[in-house]
Amino acid sequence: MKMIAIGDNVVDCYLDQQLYYPGGNAVNVAVHCKRNGFEECAYIGIFGNDKKADHIRRTLELEQVTYELSRQVFARSGAPGVQLVEGNRVFVAGPKDTAQHIVRLRLMPYDLEYIATFDVCHTSCYSNIEGELGSISKHCDISFDFSTNYSTEYLQAVCPHIRYAFFSGAELPEERLDLLIETCHSSGTAIVGITLGERGALFSRNGERYVQAVKPTTVVDTMGAGDSFIAGFLTSFIKHGDMEQALDYAADRAAVTCTFYGAYGYPHPFETEEAW
Template identity: 35%
Template sequence: MKVVGFGDNVVDQYQHTGMMYPGGNAVNFAVYAKQLGIPSAYLGVFGNDVIADHIKDALTKLEIDLSNCIVKQGESGFCLVNLVEGDRVFVDWNEGGISTKEPMILGETELNYLSQFALIHSGCFAKAETELKKLSHLEALVSFDFADEEPFHQEDYLKEVCPHIDFALFSCTGQPLDSIKTLLQKVIDLGTTYALATMGTDGSVFFDGQDFYEGVVELVEPVDTMGAGDSFVTAFLIHLLQNGWKKHVKVPPNVIKDAFKKAAKFSANNCLREGAFGFGGKFE
């Protein structure tokens, strides 16, 4: 079993320390899956600058497969970040740089490559919406992260994405539980199979189209919360895969409940280091 993150790559530039750390939803997924013992890959567009070199170097050292990535002339993605009492606060970003300005278009070569994976993970910041229909024709499962941005929770966007994915992921910190459940019901009605919303320290909610399941977080004194959500959802997805999740196969309740526990522990441990997964480097 292998998995792949398809989409954006960035660095998080911490203004208070002058350090940058590799990240991006698709990259984080690939790294966390590898840390969980699953062979993984990243597929996307790299820039041709020192930021791209730093990201590629980190992923190569972690033995993430980059064999089908492409390089284009342009600036890599970066987010400007401050850290306040261990919690990351985004200040500004360049909208993903070249990885989202000129995202990968999936041709026959790329689709043949992706056909070898059990799960393809992407998200709303990857600008890959037009490619999702191509992925839905593969045997691979497709998960998609809608993050916490309001435009990506609107019905028009959900209608564009949900029919082509198997698992929808949302960040809904601070939102009423009833409205979160309504959102999860909506995405199931629009065509996806499963939906999960994380709610920060309030836990998480999973919906399988029939029943809602709620999970709690494992609280720690964080060094840095960067990647907390990505590490949680990756561990949740990987646990489902390891316990028989396939297209048209219903996941049993005991597997869902165990997935909450595994994901909470993995996410908590991830908050005990700097950056999404370490590999800091100086920037100017």
């Protein structure tokens, strides 16, 4: 099995610890897919040219996630601030002039030829890649994390190109969950998953519903738990094709991620010469 992630890379800056950790939805899913058993995982994104970008690349190398087709620009890395409140990560606005803000990735024919060698491509609403989804979908199944982007207009633009749709829906009432699932399916998406915080997760495969409870764990930090859930689901489902088995495995992996700091570890002290 092979997967590729396209999109964001950042460092999550833990203000109370004065440490930053590599992250970004695309990077997190790629790393966790490799840890879960994908034979090959790759990443395409836009790196800054600072020490934070060096640290992200170094961790990808350690995790055996290749990034050979990524770009680099003269800009600082995305660096959202993070505060932990009883183990729950709360984002604090970071700088808005980063590589993730000022440059949009455009895929070339050689990128698409490379993407075609993978089983699944993961990306998200944080990746500014919506205009490329039609091209990617001709070469590879797409997994897409919408986070809390529920607007019908956005769903109808994205869902025709993707196979897997993931949402964060802890605050949504039941009727909104039903509407969200129906809108995605009617637009062409086969599998829709909504994580619901302490309520677990609700998934639908072509209209057949599945419910997954959370797994008990000692919560240190919830950063990256949703990305780990996505990676666990993709790994198990693509390998076995069984929804219940995939959801159970995904919940296990999310629970493990809650037991350490950062989306996948690798703390680094703040650099004194670089303001957060």
